Amino acid sequence: MGIAIKDRPIKLRNLLAYGSGDVFGGGSFAVLGLWIMFFYTTYAGLSPVQAGTIIAIARLLDAISDPLMGYVTDNFYRNRWGQRFGRRGFFFLIGSPLVLVTYICMWVDGMGFGYYLTTYVLFYLTYTLVIVPYETLAAEMTSDFKVRAKLTGVRMLFSTGAGILAAWLPGRIIAYLGEDASSSFLYMGMIFGVLFAIVITLLYCFTWSRPVPLDRDTPPLSFRRDMLALFNSLTSTAHVKTFRLHVGMYLGAYVALDILGSVLVYYIMFVLDQNAVHASNTLTLMTIVQFLCVSLFIPLCIRLGNGAAYKIAQLFMLMSIALFLTIYLASLPHATYWIALAAVLMGCGRAGSYYVCWNIYSFIPDVDEILTGQRREGIFAGVMTFIRKAVQALALFMVGVVLQSSGFIAKSTSQPIEAIHGIAMVFGIGSALFLLFGLLCARKFRLTLDNHRVLVDEINRLKQGGSMDSASEETRQVVETLTGWPYRFAWGNNTIINNLPTPTIKEHKNEQNSL
Known part of the structure; x- marks a missing residue:
């Protein structure tokens, strides 16, 4: 079954380089989750169904490519490029310039449905090229529970820091250029594209993967055989009980966050009758609180366990949603202050949701290893993102369908009452159902520090x-x-x-x- 390999010491530069990788992983998703549908329907002139269709198609294709990428990166050590640049590092090296180009191209205004679909799909394929290898690194770099918790914590701090920038920067550019300036998002794309390219390069320079001895007697790669092996590997992950529960928790939290992110700007602007700058300020407050609260969930996971910490995070999310809905339904006075409080509660919940789910993931390969005797970080990363994105694609497509069927008007600064009710329904009911599903899965989760x-x-x-x-x-x-x-x-x-x-x-x- 192999021999035990002593962990390399993780120095400050390695810790920071690993964490900064989620400036791309979390930051790009933060920008897309908060602003892409708003950009498509407000500046690009697409209908909600067209915007939802683009997101759904791209994420379905991306979901299919995730497991394939996991298998490729797990076996990349078998060729000369993997031996020279690393089975994870090679993809960071080529991913950096690709991310720069594809991310900027998404934010060009005045193009048609085909252009936005193509650029969105290309970015997501590039995202997969980088993020699947990146997701394996915590388990690759150390086997120590506390060191992994520290790696995940630093990663989440960088991710939420990028999230703050994602929420704040568009509002500042819009305030400077005016709400009618469609080029605001192109400038934002340029800034983030350069930043993403830099942190991906740092991953190549200062992180590493677990060495895998090359067996010269191993049969050569065969597409047919390896695709069959890939399918068997993907389906085999369902045999691990802890992973099944984790997938349920992950879906419950992340799909709810995706739904909330896709309509939160709409909710603040059209349901609560605020402008785009105020929406940006609210998102900024939420992500600042999220940044500050990540450090609170690190000791919670260690002392109470991942399952308990997850439940606390989801309760914060449910309280925030309830308050956002109450502001609208009860027409609360001093709405600005109540919106700020709801943003604070959501920031706490988002911090715990992101941190706990990825902290759990870094230990799943250990549970699998005791069962199979093998290390399969990449396969689990691919399966997890495949399931999430497949469900996410359907959920976000349905968001677009509900908005359009409720009478949402593209490129309009106001919406009919039917559209407002549709936004509120998606915001409240759609997200709460996924959160409750995640809490149900968390009831049976038993992966603790002692275990x-x-x-x-x-x-x-x-x-x-x-x-x-x-x-x-x-x-x-x-x-x-x-x-x-x-x-x-x-x-x-x-x-x-x-x-x-x-x-x-x-x-x-x-x-x-x-x-």
Whole structure:
């Protein structure tokens, strides 16, 4: 099953370079999530359905490319480019200039549906090229629970810092050039494009991936064989209980955030009757609070566990949504102050949602390793983003359909009452349903600091030649709780990857029910 590899020391420059990568990962999504539909319908002149269709098509194609990219980057060490530049680093090297060009092209105004669809798809394919390898790095660079928590925390600080800039910068440019200046978003795209290219280059220079010994006896790459292996690898991730629960939590939080992000500017401007600059200021306050609150969720995850911290974050989100709706439905006086409070609550919830979900992800490959005996960070990164983007594509397309069916008027500074009601319905009901789904999944989540320590100790013991028969009762229980499998089928003794005996369906279900 391999040998234990000693972690390289992570210095300050490595920590900062890793964290800064999410200036691109989180920052680009922050800009797109908050402003792209507004740009398409207000400046580009597209209808809500056209805007939703562009986002849905791009993300569906991107969802398909994510697992493929995960498989490619996991196996890239087998060719000379991967051996020279690294199985993750190679994609950072070529991704930097591609991101610069594709991101700027998206924000050119006055073009047609085909242009915006093409540029959006090209950017998302480039995004996948960089972000799937990036998502593996925390698990690649260290196996220590606390160091990974620190890496994730620094990553979220950079991400929310980029989010602040994403919320603040468009408002400042609009205020300077005027609300009718469509070039505002092109200038914003240029600034962010250069920034993204710089941080991706830093990833190449100051991060690394776990070394994989090259077996000269390994059969050469075959497209047909490897595509079959890819499909088997993707479906095999569903066998890991902790990963299934994590996907549910991830979808619940992130799709809700995507829905809220896509309509929040509309909600503030048209439902609450504020202007674009005020909307930008509200988003800026929200992201500043999000930035400050990330550090609060790091000790919460360590002391209370990831599941409890996730629940706290989602409760903040639900309180914010309830307050935003109350401001409109009850016509609360002094609306500006209530909007600010709702933004603060949402900032707290967003901080926890982003941090906890990615903190959990960095430990999923460990749970998989005890079950399969292999490290498959890239496959899990690809599957997770595939599922999210497939569901997200459908959800955001439906947002566009609901807005247009409710009478939304493109390039208009005011909307009919039916459109206002449609925006409020999407904002409240659409997002709350996903948040509640995530909370339901979190009820059964058991990956804690103590359980992870037991898991890693067992992995290291087995790598050093330890016998499965000598595992303690506590270890067996932890492995079974996290994997959803009886302990005797751990460490590759199953057909998830290897062609070895596994329990019958009836036996497996009976043993799972006894856990």
